Amino acid sequence: MALQTHPTVDAHPYLTGNYAPVDREITETDLPVTGRIPDFLDGRYVRIGPNPLGTIDPARYEWFLGDGMTHGLRISGGRALWYRNRWVRSADISRRLGERWPGGTHRAGFDFPANTNVIAHAGRTLAVVEGGATAYELTDDLDTVGSFDFCGTLRGGYTGHPKTDPKTGELHAISYSPLGGPAVRYTVAGVDGRINHVVDIPLPDNTMMHDFALTEHHVIVFDLPVVLNVRALGSSLAHKLAGRALGRLARRHPVPDMISDMLWRGSARMSPDVNWPYRWDQNHEARFGVLPRGGSAADLRWFSIDGCFIYHTLNAYENGNVVVLEAPCFPTSYEGSSLPFDASPTLERWSLDLHTGAVRQERIDDRGQEFPRIDERLLGQPHRFGYTVGFDAAAVGEVERPQMLFKHDLVQQTSQTTGFGPGTQPGEFVFVAGDPEAAEDDGVLMGFVYDGSSNRSDLVILDATTLEAVARIHLPTRVPNGFHGNWIPAEATVER
Numbered sequence: 001m002a003l004q005t006h007p008t009v010d011a012h013p014y015l016t017g018n019y020a021p022v023d024r025e026i027t028e029t030d031l032p033v034t035g036r037i038p039d040f041l042d043g044r045y046v047r048i049g050p051n052p053l054g055t056i057d058p059a060r061y062e063w064f065l066g067d068g069m070t071h072g073l074r075i076s077g078g079r080a081l082w083y084r085n086r087w088v089r090s091a092d093i094s095r096r097l098g099e100r101w102p103g104g105t106h107r108a109g110f111d112f113p114a115n116t117n118v119i120a121h122a123g124r125t126l127a128v129v130e131g132g133a134t135a136y137e138l139t140d141d142l143d144t145v146g147s148f149d150f151c152g153t154l155r156g157g158y159t160g161h162p163k164t165d166p167k168t169g170e171l172h173a174i175s176y177s178p179l180g181g182p183a184v185r186y187t188v189a190g191v192d193g194r195i196n197h198v199v200d201i202p203l204p205d206n207t208m209m210h211d212f213a214l215t216e217h218h219v220i221v222f223d224l225p226v227v228l229n230v231r232a233l234g235s236s237l238a239h240k241l242a243g244r245a246l247g248r249l250a251r252r253h254p255v256p257d258m259i260s261d262m263l264w265r266g267s268a269r270m271s272p273d274v275n276w277p278y279r280w281d282q283n284h285e286a287r288f289g290v291l292p293r294g295g296s297a298a299d300l301r302w303f304s305i306d307g308c309f310i311y312h313t314l315n316a317y318e319n320g321n322v323v324v325l326e327a328p329c330f331p332t333s334y335e336g337s338s339l340p341f342d343a344s345p346t347l348e349r350w351s352l353d354l355h356t357g358a359v360r361q362e363r364i365d366d367r368g369q370e371f372p373r374i375d376e377r378l379l380g381q382p383h384r385f386g387y388t389v390g391f392d393a394a395a396v397g398e399v400e401r402p403q404m405l406f407k408h409d410l411v412q413q414t415s416q417t418t419g420f421g422p423g424t425q426p427g428e429f430v431f432v433a434g435d436p437e438a439a440e441d442d443g444v445l446m447g448f449v450y451d452g453s454s455n456r457s458d459l460v461i462l463d464a465t466t467l468e469a470v471a472r473i474h475l476p477t478r479v480p481n482g483f484h485g486n487w488i489p490a491e492a493t494v495e496r
């Protein structure tokens with residue numbers, strides 16, 4: 001991937017091609033299929049991404065702040081029963097659509113139409129996002145129930161990358177907020193949907209932490225050099241003055257509860273008018289923190305690493321006294337620009353020796369790739385296979401285009417590649433096991449693939465062993481390039 005330039009008023013890399021938003025919500029039933037949908041699939045595939053509603057000023061647009069829109073399919077009995085796309089109804093989106101806000105709490109963080117991930121937990125479907133913004137609960141049909149604060153147990157925002165422990169069903173998360181001061185919060189939510197464990201982790205600065213990692217006995221904290229930068233805050237003079245004063249405070253101290261409450265309530269009363277306030281800081285030491293599960297902040301052990309930024313974990317696991325972490329790694333991010341990706345990410349492995357304190361870093365693959373996924377039955381455990389999306393090299397001023405899917409065999413140190421034809425762009429692919437006892441790659445991969453020639457997308461289902469297509473479900477629209485999705489089995493949610 002090449003260095004990106006700043007967006008201009010005429011064109012914005014995340015508002016053109018298949019990064020451009022769609023302008024309507026669609027419900028389509030009984031979708032046409034090429035191939036055969038495996039009978040074991042009974043549930044929904046739901047993916048989310050930024051899809052700004054209404055008129056957009058390209059000079060001000062930031063991809064990470066685009067209004068969240070879900071795209072979902074209900075699959076059962078070898079049929080694609082429906083496709084729906086829906087904006088998440090924050091208070092502001094509801095107002096702009098001329099609707100009544102479905103409801104919720106204002107103590108769960110900034111009111112924002114979550115755009116980063118869709119998960120199932122405690123029988124609920126949740127749209128989630130980072131940066132101090134609230135999670136939103138959705139119905140099985142992707143309508144918005146309201147903002148969600150884990151039954152009153154979470155205050156001040158969640159994360160786009162919580163992790164379900166496959167053995168316990170508990171949901172682990174690390175959250176940060178521009179109002180949170182120099183710290184992040186580690187939480188565990190039980191299968192009852194209530195947070196039952198909280199550890200506040202002090203840091204040297206107010207750090208952006210998009211993801212983290214979990215092993216059988218440890219939590220890995222990413223303290224990397226993208227931090228709150230007051231110069232990036234606000235656009236109007238009033239916002240700049242207020243934002244900079246608050247930003248200076250929040251970089252060193254948590255903002256007092258009374259002010260946080262006021263800001264969260266205020267965020268639901270007006271359209272957001274802020275910029276993403278985190279930037280690369282080369283003076284910030286990059287390090288991983290290893291926290292024993294159930295431990296306190298005093299039990300954290302820090303391991304310095306070479307400066308980089310990690311958006312997503314592939315997996316982490318333990319090998320005796322060594323904690324191993326695998327992830328795509330960007331040399332920098334947000335380096336003096338409002339665009340997140342400055343350079344190409346490579347797939348790396350870090351080995352952290354808990355006895356000696358030594359760190360070893362090795363490169364798994366130097367091709368540009370992101371959106372790492374595994375068979376999540378092995379989350380936190382040693383695993384063999386990983387799946388990532390490969391990107392082309394962008395021309396200057398353009399954004400990278402997803403081009404292919406990689407399957408990594410991390411034991412044999414080999415990889416397979418599959419493409420989807422000229423002019424196509426795949427999104428993240430998720431693994432679904434053929435049955436609960438199936439082998440690690442015995443199942444399917446599914447993800448959206450955009451076809452530029454038809455200007456539509458398919459949900460493509462691949463055999464995870466061979467990467468051969470077994471089914472293509474043809475959608476009536478395109479699905480803009482976005483963020484993350486998951487397969488949600490029918491039994492994982494309960495209509496309330």
Ligand SMILES: [Fe+2]
Pocket residue numbers: 116160161210311312483484
């Ligand atoms: Fe992400």
